Amino acid sequence: MVDWRLYEPLINFARKRSMWIVSFCTGCGGIEMPPLMTSRYDLERFGMMPNPAPRMADLFLITGYVTPKTLKRIIITYEMQPDPKYVLAHGSCPLNGGIYWDAYNAIKHLDKYIPVDVAIAGCMPRPEAVMDGIKKMMELIETGKADGWKRYKENYEYYKKNQDELFGEGWRENRKKMDSMVNE
Amino acid sequence: MIETALKAFLILIYATFVGFMFMGIIRIVTARIHRRVGPPIYQPILDTIKLLSKKSNITHGLIYDFGVIYALGATILALMFIPLGSMGILRAYGDLILITFLLEIPMLGIMFAAMSSGNPYAGIGAQRALLTLLAIQVPLGFAIVALAEFYGTFSTYEIVMAQQTMGWSIIHLPLLLAAIAYDIVLQAMFGKEPFDIMIAPGEISLGPMVEFGGKHMGILQIQHAIALFGETLFFSNIFLGGAAITIFGSSILNTIATLVVLLIKQTAVLMVATFIGAIFPRFTIDQAAKFYWKWPTIIAALGAILASL
Numbered sequence: 051m052v053d054w055r056l057y058e059p060l061i062n063f064a065r066k067r068s069m070w071i072v073s074f075c076t077g078c079g080g081i082e083m084p085p086l087m088t089s090r091y092d093l094e095r096f097g098m099m100p101n102p103a104p105r106m107a108d109l110f111l112i113t114g115y116v117t118p119k120t121l122k123r124i125i126i127t128y129e130m131q132p133d134p135k136y137v138l139a140h141g142s143c144p145l146n147g148g149i150y151w152d153a154y155n156a157i158k159h160l161d162k163y164i165p166v167d168v169a170i171a172g173c174m175p176r177p178e179a180v181m182d183g184i185k186k187m188m189e190l191i192e193t194g195k196a197d198g199w200k201r202y203k204e205n206y207e208y209y210k211k212n213q214d215e216l217f218g219e220g221w222r223e224n225r226k227k228m229d230s231m232v233n234e
Numbered sequence: 235m236i237e238t239a240l241k242a243f244l245i246l247i248y249a250t251f252v253g254f255m256f257m258g259i260i261r262i263v264t265a266r267i268h269r270r271v272g273p274p275i276y277q278p279i280l281d282t283i284k285l286l287s288k289k290s291n292i293t294h295g296l297i298y299d300f301g302v303i304y305a306l307g308a309t310i311l312a313l314m315f316i317p318l319g320s321m322g323i324l325r326a327y328g329d330l331i332l333i334t335f336l337l338e339i340p341m342l343g344i345m346f347a348a349m350s351s352g353n354p355y356a357g358i359g360a361q362r363a364l365l366t367l368l369a370i371q372v373p374l375g376f377a378i379v380a381l382a383e384f385y386g387t388f389s390t391y392e393i394v395m396a397q398q399t400m401g402w403s404i405i406h407l408p409l410l411l412a413a414i415a416y417d418i419v420l421q422a423m424f425g426k427e428p429f430d431i432m433i434a435p436g437e438i439s440l441g442p443m444v445e446f447g448g449k450h451m452g453i454l455q456i457q458h459a460i461a462l463f464g465e466t467l468f469f470s471n472i473f474l475g476g477a478a479i480t481i482f483g484s485s486i487l488n489t490i491a492t493l494v495v496l497l498i499k500q501t502a503v504l505m506v507a508t509f510i511g512a513i514f515p516r517f518t519i520d521q522a523a524k525f526y527w528k529w530p531t532i533i534a535a536l537g538a539i540l541a542s543l
Binding site for chain 1: 261265268269270271272273274277280281283284285287288289290291292433440443444445446447448451519
């Protein structure tokens with residue numbers, strides 16, 4: 051067998067320089083993405099591409115506040131992505147609720163439900179701050195410290211408990227049932 | 235026997251490498267047109283390494299795996315038939331039609347895989363790809379007929395050799411018309427705007443590609459690189475004169491000079507496609523089919539009629 055550890059620096063370099071983004075643009079952070087992707091700040095210099103398909107994504111951007119309804123979709127999308135996958139939370143809302151700190155209908159701590167690798171504070175963070183976060187993410191990937199996908203597997207009981215507390219037991223199965231009812 | 239296998243292997247390595255460089259060039263040129271810096275030229279290689287080194291992989295059954303390999307195999311087979319200068323691993327009478335056919339086959343493989351995944355977006359994308367495939371057949375057929383009628387042969391190698399004495403195909407009026415039609419068809423075969431209806435990111439989220447991830451997508455990237463090399467090489471062979479340089483004494487120098495001349499011609503073909511792709515928006519599928527059955531068909535049919543006179 052080939053010892054793949056030998057190629058680990060090359061693979062990490064490739065992972066660092068070729069992050070394909072799935073962005074969950076429900077919050078106000080979505081408006082910061084166009085200048086990042088286009089001529090003004092041009093993230094494609096670092097090999098990052100916006101990508102609509104979660105199956106080939108590496109970096110998952112949560113741009114703004116998360117409600118229980120969108121959190122279900124976020125968890126499903128996160129679990130669809132192949133390992134290794136990284137999450138970048140964007141703005142203060144996924145960190146501690148932000149201006150929705152007392153809202154009944156916003157998630158206060160995103161990293162109770164899925165592991166967050168890098169969080170950018172600010173309301174809203176400007177594109178420079180997002181680029182700083184991405185640079186941090188690149189450093190973490192190169193040193194192998196961006197291990198959210200490992201933590202999700204190891205501590206799946208914890209995350210599942212929190213998700214079930216919020217949505218009730220068997221929410222995945224119920225959602226599938228409701229989806230199939232809508233399709234029929 | 236071993237020599238042929240070695241030659242085929244070297245051609246494959248060369249085609250893959252140059253194909254990846256072409257993909258990088260497309261991205262850089264598009265970025266410069268947008269006034270961006272753009273990624274480095276080796277970016278597609280990094281993408282492929284990353285995709286092949288994914289730790290988990292999703293499969294949807296045997297056909298899903300088979301379709302990807304089928305696409306790669308068909309592309310490699312097409313590459314082996316296209317003469318690279320005076321080199322060519324496989325050669326048969328009538329390979330003009332065979333190569334044209336083989337260059338479209340990969341799309342069918344990708345569609346097998348996409349349809350078997352059961353994703354609705356992949357289904358829509360596959361339908362659109364089939365319709366595009368159907369739309370480009372008519373002008374493509376006329377262009378090939380014009381070519382065969384003009385040179386009186388169906389062999390790609392003989393067409394390349396005939397151009398060494400008669401001049402490039404595009405200096406003759408009937409073949410110029412055929413070349414224009416074929417170039418418009420090439421736009422759809424590359425999957426560039428305005429005919430990127432089948433992948434349409436942002437509209438049907440990459441269409442057939444939506445379920446591919448990890449190693450499947452990595453193999454498809456390699457397939458795309460080889461297909462890009464093969465399609466541009468085929469166009470420069472049949473319309474831009476190909477290359478068969480024999481002025482140097484040593485055969486190695488001749489081969490290198492041939493490859494360089496071919497590379498320049500291929501890059502020119504690629505640039506035309508990239509420029510057109512960067513400035514045009516996307517057609518809808520009915521507009522594309524109507525367009526293909528009208529203008530390129532008329533041009534190519536005129537070329538075929540003129541060639542047979």
